[in-house]
Amino acid sequence: MTSHTLNELLAEGVRGRHVLVRSDLNVPLDGSSVTDDGRIRASIPVIQQLVDGGARVLVSAHLGRPKGAPEPKYSLKPAADRLAELVSFPVRLAEDTVGTSAKGLAAELADGEVLVLENVRFDARETSKDGAERLAFAQELVALTGDNGAYVDDAFGAVHRKHASVYDVATLLPSYQGDLVRAEVEVLQKLTASPERPYVVVLGGSKVSDKLAVIDNLIGKADTLLVGGGMLFTFLAAAGHKVASSLLEEDQIPVVQDYLARAEAAGSRFVVPTDVVVASRFAADAEHEVVAADAIEESAFGASGIGLDIGPDSAAAFAAQIAGARTVFWNGPMGVFEFEAFSGGTRAVAQALTETAAFTVVGGGDSAAAVRTLGFSDDQFGHISTGGGASLEYLEGKDLPGLSVLDR
Numbered sequence: 142m143t144s145h146t147l148n149e150l151l152a153e154g155v156r157g158r159h160v161l162v163r164s165d166l167n168v169p170l171d172g173s174s175v176t177d178d179g180r181i182r183a184s185i186p187v188i189q190q191l192v193d194g195g196a197r198v199l200v201s202a203h204l205g206r207p208k209g210a211p212e213p214k215y216s217l218k219p220a221a222d223r224l225a226e227l228v229s230f231p232v233r234l235a236e237d238t239v240g241t242s243a244k245g246l247a248a249e250l251a252d253g254e255v256l257v258l259e260n261v262r263f264d265a266r267e268t269s270k271d272g273a274e275r276l277a278f279a280q281e282l283v284a285l286t287g288d289n290g291a292y293v294d295d296a297f298g299a300v301h302r303k304h305a306s307v308y309d310v311a312t313l314l315p316s317y318q319g320d321l322v323r324a325e326v327e328v329l330q331k332l333t334a335s336p337e338r339p340y341v342v343v344l345g346g347s348k349v350s351d352k353l354a355v356i357d358n359l360i361g362k363a364d365t366l367l368v369g370g371g372m373l374f375t376f377l378a379a380a381g382h383k384v385a386s387s388l389l390e391e392d393q394i395p396v397v398q399d400y401l402a403r404a405e406a407a408g409s410r411f412v413v414p415t416d417v418v419v420a421s422r423f424a425a426d427a428e429h430e431v432v433a434a435d436a437i438e439e440s441a442f443g444a445s446g447i448g449l450d451i452g453p454d455s456a457a458a459f460a461a462q463i464a465g466a467r468t469v470f471w472n473g474p475m476g477v478f479e480f481e482a483f484s485g486g487t488r489a490v491a492q493a494l495t496e497t498a499a500f501t502v503v504g505g506g507d508s509a510a511a512v513r514t515l516g517f518s519d520d521q522f523g524h525i526s527t528g529g530g531a532s533l534e535y536l537e538g539k540d541l542p543g544l545s546v547l548d549r
């Protein structure tokens with residue numbers, strides 16, 4: 142299957158046309174400052190080419206997971222401001238997504254100007270499971286483009302979401318695949334076709350139920366699955382251990398038990414941490430200690446202890462697996478790397494990736510941010526992908542709505 146490309150759109154001509162671009166500007170923030178602008182930088186080439194072609198560019202994007210209504214802490218303002226600093230063309234931000242501000246500013250746009258629409262997730266219809274609701278929102282987005290609009294999907298990190306701004310708009314406008322999506326897919330295609338073995342997948346992060354769902358199809362594909370981050374506690378609970386106040390998805394325990402039971406026959410092996418860094422509370426300066434993974438509740442903090450990182454023995458075991466691999470895919474920090482005291486596991490995994498002879502891919506907004514904030518550089522890895530969940534779902538061979546909707 143192929144999609145129409147950005148080059149085709151540019152060849153058709155975009156001068157004076159409103160082009161709606163879906164970008165992934167879901168960047169980590171500290172208050173109102175962007176702590177890693179990787180996704181913004183990755184979004185610029187497509188926007189720049191459209192600006193150079195004289196398009197009137199409308200950028201749609203989400204930030205975080207607001208609950209379908211405006212919430213100031215999820216405003217795209219910090220991301221739009223950072224974009225404006227990085228480029229030489231004018232960038233404005235609408236106060237709403239499809240309301241009076243967006244309509245007025247979209248109509249006023251001159252050729253080569255860019256308007257970022259406010260967070261699409263401020264409208265509950267964006268993520269609705271009801272297709273008619275999503276379509277109604279998509280129609281309002283599309284209406285901003287006038288009568289000769291076009292749509293470019295460049296938000297690789299969101300192609301696994303069947304959301305109005307990713308999927309439904311593409312059913313309404315002439316649609317094209319952005320260069321970022323194209324480049325990401327090219328790398329991942331190589332990884333799905335015939336990964337060199339041993340093929341090690343490292344999983345962590347906090348979107349536990351999303352990631353657990355993905356593991357299902359990686360069993361049998363990956364040789365070894367290293368389990369860190371928030372999801373490790375559901376694995377420990379599945380083995381019958383108490384996890385005190387750590388992140389736990391109780392309803393997923395039977396799912397994990399099923400994975401563990403199926404893995405061996407399918408030729409995959411889970412490596413679950415044997416030690417954990419437990420903290421008294423979720424804070425950078427919390428008291429903490431290393432305990433055995435099967436004795437979390439026996440730490441000094443008892444039932445209120447929270448596991449915030451894998452322990453040093455586990456980090457060393459993970460590093461050894463990575464050293465012996467030929468292909469490594471990593472999504473999700475091993476711990477709360479934003480706090481120095483709980484960044485050891487993530488740092489050890491990142492270091493191991495830079496030292497192995499394997500082809501390495503790091504995927505995900507926070508994973509990419511982690512390697513950069515811990516002082517590693519992009520060129521120390523085979524590929525840094527802007528999408529975590531999106532890459533994982535691509536690797537499991539799932540149909541990704543944001544890609545298939547563009548198929549001709």
Ligand SMILES: Nc1ncnc2c1ncn2[C@@H]1O[C@H](COP(=O)(O)OP(=O)(O)O)[C@@H](O)[C@H]1O
Pocket residue numbers: 345346347348349369370371388448449450472473474475476477478479504505506507508509529530
């Ligand atoms: N044990 C843990 N408890 C709570 N949060 C965790 C834990 N380990 C990692 N995290 C958090 O996971 C977040 C990243 O998760 P996620 O969004 O799933 O990753 P990515 O964006 O790379 O896909 C980080 O902000 C990190 O602090």
Ligand SMILES: O=C(OP(=O)(O)O)[C@H](O)COP(=O)(O)O
Pocket residue numbers: 165167205206298299302348504505506507527528529530531
């Ligand atoms: O951050 C993202 O995904 P990731 O954490 O899997 O890399 C994307 O912007 C998608 O966000 P979502 O997982 O809230 O839909």
